[in-house]
Amino acid sequence: MNNSILYQYTKLNFNILILFFSLLILGIFIRPLERKIWLDLNSQGIDLSVKKTNQPLSTGLVVGMLGGLRNLVADIIWIKNSIYWEKSNLPATETFIYLTTDLVPESLYFWINGARIISYDMSNWRLKLIGRVENIPKLTKQSIWDEQAKDGIKFLEKALLFHPNEPLIYIEIASMYINRLDDKLMGAKYYRMASEKNGAPYYVSRIYPEILRQIGEKRKALIWYRNLYPKLPANNPLAHKDVVLQRINDLETELSIK
Amino acid sequence: MPTPAIKITNLIKDYPSGIRRLKVRAVDNLNLTIEPNQIYGLLGPNGSGKSTTLKLILGLLHPTSGSCEIFGQSSKLLISRRNVGFLPESPCFYRYLTGTEFVRLAAKICLSDKSSLDELISTTINNVGLKEAANRRIETYSKGMLQRIGLAQAIIHNPDLIILDEPTAGVDPVGAIDFANIVLNLKNEGKTIIICSHLLSEIELICDRVAILNKGKLIAEENLNVFRKSKNNKALLIENFDNDLIDPLNEFLKSFKTTSKIINPPVKRLEEIYLDHLSSDK
Amino acid sequence: MLNSIRRVYLITENCLRESIRQKIFYAILFISIGMITGIYFLRELNFGSSEINFIFNLGYGTILLFGSILTITISAQLFFSEIENRNAITILAKPIRKSEFILGKFLGIIILLALFTGIMISILILVLKFGETKLLLNNTAFYADERLLNYTNLIIYSIAQWLKFVMICAITILVSSYSQTIIFSTVSSFLILTICQLQYLARITYSSTDFIPLNWFVAMISYLFPNFQIFNLGEHGATSTTISLMLMVKLLLYTTIYSSAYLYIATICFSRREI
Numbered sequence: 001m002n003n004s005i006l007y008q009y010t011k012l013n014f015n016i017l018i019l020f021f022s023l024l025i026l027g028i029f030i031r032p033l034e035r036k037i038w039l040d041l042n043s044q045g046i047d048l049s050v051k052k053t054n055q056p057l058s059t060g061l062v063v064g065m066l067g068g069l070r071n072l073v074a075d076i077i078w079i080k081n082s083i084y085w086e087k088s089n090l091p092a093t094e095t096f097i098y099l100t101t102d103l104v105p106e107s108l109y110f111w112i113n114g115a116r117i118i119s120y121d122m123s124n125w126r127l128k129l130i131g132r133v134e135n136i137p138k139l140t141k142q143s144i145w146d147e148q149a150k151d152g153i154k155f156l157e158k159a160l161l162f163h164p165n166e167p168l169i170y171i172e173i174a175s176m177y178i179n180r181l182d183d184k185l186m187g188a189k190y191y192r193m194a195s196e197k198n199g200a201p202y203y204v205s206r207i208y209p210e211i212l213r214q215i216g217e218k219r220k221a222l223i224w225y226r227n228l229y230p231k232l233p234a235n236n237p238l239a240h241k242d243v244v245l246q247r248i249n250d251l252e253t254e255l256s257i258k
Numbered sequence: 259m260p261t262p263a264i265k266i267t268n269l270i271k272d273y274p275s276g277i278r279r280l281k282v283r284a285v286d287n288l289n290l291t292i293e294p295n296q297i298y299g300l301l302g303p304n305g306s307g308k309s310t311t312l313k314l315i316l317g318l319l320h321p322t323s324g325s326c327e328i329f330g331q332s333s334k335l336l337i338s339r340r341n342v343g344f345l346p347e348s349p350c351f352y353r354y355l356t357g358t359e360f361v362r363l364a365a366k367i368c369l370s371d372k373s374s375l376d377e378l379i380s381t382t383i384n385n386v387g388l389k390e391a392a393n394r395r396i397e398t399y400s401k402g403m404l405q406r407i408g409l410a411q412a413i414i415h416n417p418d419l420i421i422l423d424e425p426t427a428g429v430d431p432v433g434a435i436d437f438a439n440i441v442l443n444l445k446n447e448g449k450t451i452i453i454c455s456h457l458l459s460e461i462e463l464i465c466d467r468v469a470i471l472n473k474g475k476l477i478a479e480e481n482l483n484v485f486r487k488s489k490n491n492k493a494l495l496i497e498n499f500d501n502d503l504i505d506p507l508n509e510f511l512k513s514f515k516t517t518s519k520i521i522n523p524p525v526k527r528l529e530e531i532y533l534d535h536l537s538s539d540k
Numbered sequence: 541m542l543n544s545i546r547r548v549y550l551i552t553e554n555c556l557r558e559s560i561r562q563k564i565f566y567a568i569l570f571i572s573i574g575m576i577t578g579i580y581f582l583r584e585l586n587f588g589s590s591e592i593n594f595i596f597n598l599g600y601g602t603i604l605l606f607g608s609i610l611t612i613t614i615s616a617q618l619f620f621s622e623i624e625n626r627n628a629i630t631i632l633a634k635p636i637r638k639s640e641f642i643l644g645k646f647l648g649i650i651i652l653l654a655l656f657t658g659i660m661i662s663i664l665i666l667v668l669k670f671g672e673t674k675l676l677l678n679n680t681a682f683y684a685d686e687r688l689l690n691y692t693n694l695i696i697y698s699i700a701q702w703l704k705f706v707m708i709c710a711i712t713i714l715v716s717s718y719s720q721t722i723i724f725s726t727v728s729s730f731l732i733l734t735i736c737q738l739q740y741l742a743r744i745t746y747s748s749t750d751f752i753p754l755n756w757f758v759a760m761i762s763y764l765f766p767n768f769q770i771f772n773l774g775e776h777g778a779t780s781t782t783i784s785l786m787l788m789v790k791l792l793l794y795t796t797i798y799s800s801a802y803l804y805i806a807t808i809c810f811s812r813r814e815i
Contacts (some may be wrong), residue, residue, distance in 0.1 A: 017804065020764070026801050027763030033794055037770045040787045072601020075579075076593060109594045316633045318815060336635050344633035350625035352554070354561040366550050367634045370543060411630065445739075531567070 022025040076108065082111040085117060093117060103157070111159035112172055119152025119176050149180035170194030171204060184215050202232070202239045206247075213251070224249040261330045263419050263450035264292040264315060269324035270449045271310055271474075284310040285473035288324070292452065292467075294418070297445050299465035299482075300454040307474035308454045309347065312423055315452075316344055328419060340368070343412030347424040347454075349404060353397035357388055360396060361414055365471065368415035386440060387409045402433035409440065420444060421452045426460050438464045547636050547648045551644020552651070559614055568613075569656060572606040574665050575599075577591045589810055592689060599664035602775045603657060608733060610656060611705045615649050615712035616725040633807055639807040646713055646803055653705045661698035665691055696783045697774035703795040708733055710802035715807040735761065736768040766798050792793035 034059070081096035081215060097114035123145050127133050158174050163169055174190035176181040191208040194200050205228055209221035227250045232239040251257075271285040292298050297390055302308050313319045315326055331338035351360055360378050369375070383392045386406040393401065399407065412420055419466045422441070426434040439450055441464055455461055461468060462482070469479040496503075511518055520527040559565060576599045622628040624643070632641060668689060712729040719725040742758045773789065775784065 022805070023764050024760070026798070027765075030766075030794065031763070033790060034767055034770065035798075037787065037794060038789050040784070040790065041770065048716055070601075071597035078594070080615075096791040097801060105595070107593065109598065120683070157619065187687065207705055221600075276652075313629075313814070318629060320811070335638060340635065341634045342633065344630065346626045346627065346629045349630060350627075351630065352558060352627055355554075355559060355623070361555055363550065364630075364634065367547060367631065367636055370546070408630070426807055 025192065037159055068104050071107070074100045074107065074110065077103070085121065088128070090122055090125055094120070097155075100153075105159075105162045106164060108163060108182075109161075109170060111156065111163070112168060115152040115159070115176075117157045118155055119149045119180060121149035122151075123180075145180045147177045152176055152180075166195050167194040167200035167204065168199040171201075174207075178211070184211050188212055188215070202236075203255065206240065206244065209247070218251055218255055222248065222255060222257070260294055262291045262327075263294045263329060264288055264290065264452070265330075266290040266311075266407055267325050268313070268325060269311070269314060270322045271307075272322045285314065286406045286473050288471075288474070288476055290469060290479070291478065292395045292450065294329075294450045295445065295448050296466040297451045297453065298462050299461035299467055299468035300471065300492075301458070302453060302460060302471035303455065303456060305473075306471040308471055310474075311471070312344075312421055314537060316342065330501045335346060338414075341418045343407070343415070343417040344538070345408040345412045345422045346422075348427065349408050351396050351404065351407065351411075352396060356395055357383060357392045357399070357410070360407060361410050364411035365414045372396060382410045382414050383407075385413075385443075387456055392438065402429045402437075405437065407434070409437070413444065417452045418448070419452070423453070423455075425453060425455070426427060426456070426457060434460060441516075453514060544637070544640055547640045548644045548647065551631070551636070551641055552647040555618060555645045556651050557773070559618060559649060560655075561615070562614060564613055564675060565610065565656075565693055566619065568606050568610045569659065570603050572656075572660055573663055574767075575602045575606075576660065576667055577666075578670075585767040586601055591674065592668060595668055596664070596689065596694070596774070599667065600697065600701075603660045603664070603698065604772075607653065607657060607660070607701060607705050608708060610735070611649070611653055611708045612712050612726055612729045614652065615625075615709050616716050616722050616729065618645060619713060619716040620722045623815050632815065638811050639803075641809060642713065642717070642803055645710060646799075649709050650702075650706050653709065655699050657702045657705070660695060665694060670696075670728025675793075690782065694774070694782060694787065698815065699788065700771045700773045703791055704768055706795050707736075707766060707768070707771075707798055710799035710806075711736075714802045714806040714809070717813065719792050719808040732765065733768070735747065736765045739768050740763050772796070 008204065010097070011233055051182060063179055077096055078100050081093060082102070084096060086093040095108070097117060100107070100110040101114060125131075126144050126148070126151065129142060130136055135143075151178050153173050156169050156176075159169050160166075170190045170193045174187045174194065177190060177256040178187035188208055195205040195208055205224075209224040209228075212218070212221035225244055229244050229248060232241045234241055266288050269285050269288040269290075270283065272283050274280065278307040285346070288307075288311060291382075297333040300308050300311065310319065314321050315328065315333055317339060320334075326333040327343055333339075349405040352363075355363070358379060361383060362375070365375055366372075366377060378390075383389060386409050388403060388406045388410065391403055396404070409425070412422075412538065424436050425441075427436065438460065441453070445449055445464075453461065453465065465482050465483045467479070472476050508518060575680070579598045594794055622631075632638060668691075672689065700770070711732050712725065715728045715732070716722075716725040719728065739758075739762045741764050
């Protein structure tokens with residue numbers, strides 16, 4: 001009996017079963033601790049779940065499989081992308097930009113730089129394909145700028161799903177509206193949104209009223225400056241409190257309000 | 259009566275083998291008692307169960323059934339190995355350590371008393387004839403040097419039982435003779451030495467008692483002298499022998515109610531010739 | 541007890557010495573250092589503060605990738621070389637337990653991994669500091685202090701990564717204690733690493749599915765394998781929030797429980813195998 005194949009198989013399988021159940025019990029025993037760690041991570045601002053990315057399952061699987069390595073993979077893709085960028089290869093660059101943000105939607109770097117490439121660099125590449133830039137009719141030029149800037153803004157709006165409170169994205173959208181689409185109203189709107197976010201650079205809250213001033217909304221600009229002035233710290237040179245005061249005075253003069 | 263150095267009782271070891279996990283019996287109901295202060299040879303062809311028996315003695319394997327004791331202590335107990343030194347077959351050891359470092363590691367594991375450790379290490383390395391190479395990395399050692407440093411690590415803690423598994427396999431004859439002399443010295447110091455080998459000449463030179471294993475079973479065990487002495491035979495060396503002498507000699511022996519069997523020119527063993535030549539070359 | 545600790549210490553010390561003299565350690569170390577420092581000089585990266593995060597992500601990923609490769613290869617190699625060179629049989633024939641031997645090897649390897657992680661994070665911090673200083677000098681008017689990296693967090697992230705390497709090391713030793721070849725050990729360990737990395741995602745994806753057998757299967761996998769995602773603290777870049785000490789204690793506890801269990805099973809398997 002002891003030498004039979006059945007006995008040997010039973011013995012082997014029994015050992016595997018013991019191992020299986022030991023690990024299972026260990027897993028059940030340790031699960032509360034794991035859950036606590038996960039909750040602690042979330043409470044400390046580290047959300048390691050990939051659920052929010054709303055990616056298709058295949059992408060999700062790749063993301064999950066790569067685990068902590070997806071940043072590395074995305075970075076390597078980005079470096080590779082810069083080679084295509086230097087060659088002005090539009091389809092390849094676009095694909096790689098989308099790939100990096102799919103892999104690591106948390107990285108602001110890929111969103112902002114990707115949007116700049118889409119909006120500014122790609123429009124130049126397309127123009128070069130048509131001919132010498134100075135010979136291209138203004139209308140054609142503007143239409144390409146518009147198309148690319150809209151793509152860039154669309155890309156950044158997607159970024160806002162992951163970074164709704166990131167002022168740098170709003171600033172980038174604003175500058176695209178102003179520099180490429182010549183839409184100062186929308187630009188002003190996004191600068192204002194940026195200035196309302198935590199961590200926004202001081203200069204944003206000065207640009208917004210300046211645009212208002214340029215489009216003739218001087219009264220609105222003055223109100224903004226007046227509200228802003230008391231909130232600015234006196235000891236931070238980046239806040240440029242003196243500049244704000246000067247502009248209040250200028251606007252008051254222009255509007256004859258004293 | 260002194261406690262046996264090793265007492266093996268009804269020892270059985272089975273291994274599962276192959277994908278079907280069928281049992282293969284490596285040691286089959288072995289009973290063996292090895293008295294202290296002797297050189298004991300464990301003989302047998304490859305796969306006869308010699309190495310498995312040694313591993314069972316050292317507690318490196320669990321027996322399927324039966325028991326094994328070292329100086330009265332079950333070999334399952336850690337304490338039983340305190341008084342044992344072991345040299346494995348074809349060792350490579352830690353290639354990146356120097357000979358001294360390796361012996362120091364062995365000493366530190368076996369000895370809790372660290373006083374005069376340097377002196378002990380140096381003496382032991384000298385005794386095995388590795389003084390010059392002591393501070394060289396083990397990866398530069400020849401086969402013979404590896405065996406010597408292996409012996410040094412086995413005896414550094416002055417154990418009463420020393421187990422040597424194929425100690426001279428791959429070692430040149432001069433090295434083998436030197437090794438045999440070291441082993442004989444150890445015996446003179448009162449140690450018990452077990453040598454596991456399939457090189458019969460080596461066993462023949464130094465062993466007091468031998469056991470022969472085949473297919474895991476003990477097929478013979480005796481003192482070497484008894485093995486060698488068959489009845490009352492004696493060999494007679496006749497110089498300038500002439501074939502015409504055969505018949506008169508046989509007639510003469512008949513009158514003493516005895517006979518001669520094979521009469522051939524005596525042949526020197528190759529090992530002796532080799533050693534003779536080497537010594538004359540010096 | 542004291543004797544047992546002394547023996548474990550001796551094996552640890554010897555294992556560390558052996559692993560430090562392994563060529564593979566230096567190969568992986570230099571490749572990793574090359575990658576981290578190389579990224580700084582690779583391209584002109586003047587996009588702003590996110591460049592710092594880019595360097596951080598690359599460095600962090602490099603530590604994780606090469607750390608995992610180093611852990612698995614060196615654990616498997618050291619384990620099998622002990623058997624092939626007959627060191628295990630030589631050492632275990634002395635008054636030393638197999639559990640002490642396994643624990644000593646494990647400790648030796650994890651100290652080496654701590655050394656590796658320490659070197660890598662120090663270099664990464666240096667590169668980041670250099671980049672940050674350059675960035676601040678060039679853009680004094682733009683960047684406020686709150687945009688800069690929290691270097692304490694970087695050290696904490698690397699400790700979490702090291703804890704993960706500790707787990708991988710324990711898993712590799714467990715697989716090696718059973719496996720007969722180094723190739724099988726290495727491949728299986730990488731496979732288990734992937735499962736451990738992936739299992740949380742499977743849990744999230746299939747927790748709401750109506751297909752009960754799939755639910756059960758995923759739940760079973762998640763109980764059988766540890767969740768490695770909880771160690772990837774720096775996955776989303778360097779956050780400014782300081783990681784609490786309590787969280788690190790919990791991670792340490794999680795690692796200790798799992799590693800002890802794996803080493804215990806490894807000792808049982810190792811005791812049964814012929815060496």
